[in-house]
Amino acid sequence: xxxxxxxxxxxxxxxxxxxxxxxxxxxxxxxxxxxxxxxxxxxxxxxxxxxxxxxxxxxxxxxxxxxxxxxxxxxxxxxxxxxxxxxxxxxxxxxxxxxxxxxxxxxxxxxxxxxx
Amino acid sequence: xxxxxxxxxxxxxxxxxxxxxxxxxxxxxxxxxxxxxxxxxxxxxxxxxxxxxxxxxxxxxxxxxxxxxxxxxxxxxxxxxxxxxxxxxxxxxxxxxxxxxxxxxxxxxxxxxx
Numbered sequence: 001x002x003x004x005x006x007x008x009x010x011x012x013x014x015x016x017x018x019x020x021x022x023x024x025x026x027x028x029x030x031x032x033x034x035x036x037x038x039x040x041x042x043x044x045x046x047x048x049x050x051x052x053x054x055x056x057x058x059x060x061x062x063x064x065x066x067x068x069x070x071x072x073x074x075x076x077x078x079x080x081x082x083x084x085x086x087x088x089x090x091x092x093x094x095x096x097x098x099x100x101x102x103x104x105x106x107x108x109x110x111x112x113x114x115x116x
Numbered sequence: 117x118x119x120x121x122x123x124x125x126x127x128x129x130x131x132x133x134x135x136x137x138x139x140x141x142x143x144x145x146x147x148x149x150x151x152x153x154x155x156x157x158x159x160x161x162x163x164x165x166x167x168x169x170x171x172x173x174x175x176x177x178x179x180x181x182x183x184x185x186x187x188x189x190x191x192x193x194x195x196x197x198x199x200x201x202x203x204x205x206x207x208x209x210x211x212x213x214x215x216x217x218x219x220x221x222x223x224x225x226x227x228x229x230x
Binding site for chain 1: 220
């Protein structure tokens with residue numbers, strides 16, 4: 001039972017264009033969502049997050065959108081740069097759920113390649 | 117500011133051997149998480165601790181796996197006996213339960229069981 005899904009295993013984008021990575025979830029108890037970026041031979045690095053009381057959060061070139069009714073979130077990177085090439089993981093948590101605070105459920109990841 | 121430190125970075129051993137993975141969380145963090153990444157299952161949570169106490173070990177695959185956190189600055193994940201299907205990258209992460217901040221990950225231990 002995969003509660004967090006990233007249906008696109010890979011995405012290829014030209015430098016300077018927008019990258020859109022998508023994530024769907026099934027557990028309605030999730031109320032905190034994160035995106036992590038991972039380079040080979042390194043651990044995931046936090047990128048941006050959003051709580052369920054918001055529908056958008058922006059940090060520089062990175063924006064996360066949350067559509068609660070559709071149980072869908074997306075990460076927009078504008079403009080994309082070759083250094084953004086990495087695996088991007090979507091993760092979800094029921095931060096306010098009490099006993100499972102901090103427990104993250106990850107998607108399978110999307111490999112983003114940004115071509116110069 | 118030191119991040120989460122894991123050792124060893126790589127471990128190759130024969131099946132049946134005991135394997136011990138180590139983790140030093142970020143100083144001041146009170147939550148610690150062990151994850152495993154495989155091609156088949158992706159990144160999955162094995163166990164996590166709050167204030168050195170195991171809270172949820174439902175992700176631990178079998179009794180062959182055990183984890184301890186004897187103090188706030190050290191945790192181990194042990195596999196005994198190890199099997200080839202345990203081959204994976206094991207990540208440790210730490211966080212602050214009292215703050216709405218993301219977990220910070222170590223660079224992982226790549227484990228190969230022959």
